[in-house]
Amino acid sequence: FTSRSKDGLKGVFSRNRKLNLKNLIVLIMSSASSVQRDLDRFYKSMDKSDFSIRKVTKGAFTQARAKLNPEAFKRLNQVAIDTFYEQNLVYTWHGMRTLSVDGTTLMLPNHQSIKDEFGVHKFGPKADKERSIARASVLYDVLNLVAIDSQIDSYRTSEKELLSKHLEYLKPDDLLLMDRGYPSKALFFQL
Incomplete structure (x- = not known):
């Protein structure tokens, strides 16, 4: 999944960073208010902290999002659909x-x-x-x-x-x- 979600760019999402592929997709799919507020809230929750310390900037998020192949969401949707039909009445x-x-x-x-x-x-x-x-x-x-x-x-x-x-x-x-x-x-x- 990761290799097909990089929009053809080599070396993208290969290192374990704060804004890795999994975190990027979760952030995009759960975005509800301002980007920076969502980023701060997300990492506060991930760290199980009472305080919000800025770990990723809006600019870094925008750059990472540009590297993501939009087809990744269609593939994720297909996995969700297949799982639904396999595991439900x-x-x-x-x-x-x-x-x-x-x-x-x-x-x-x-x-x-x-x-x-x-x-x-x-x-x-x-x-x-x-x-x-x-x-x-x-x-x-x-x-x-x-x-x-x-x-x-x-x-x-x-x-x-x-x-x-x-x-x-x-x-x-x-x-x-x-x-x-x-x-x-x-x-x-x-x-």
């Missing part, structure tokens, strides 16, 4: 896992790296405003309340294209629910 409908799929759009922050990744969409009465917008889709187990897979891409990507990426997570005894915009001859061929 799984609800089905007539023996079938009941899945749904739906898409949405997300308004993204106005930052050049985001514009480069997702592109820019013009909107407004005169189409004079620019904004980065993403299309997202989730494959969801409705009876067990588990998100099986999520996809995000540029706004120009259709929900059907994102659905085709979800299909690898389907099993033979799955029932897939979708709204009227999804069915097509191409989809039936893929299934």
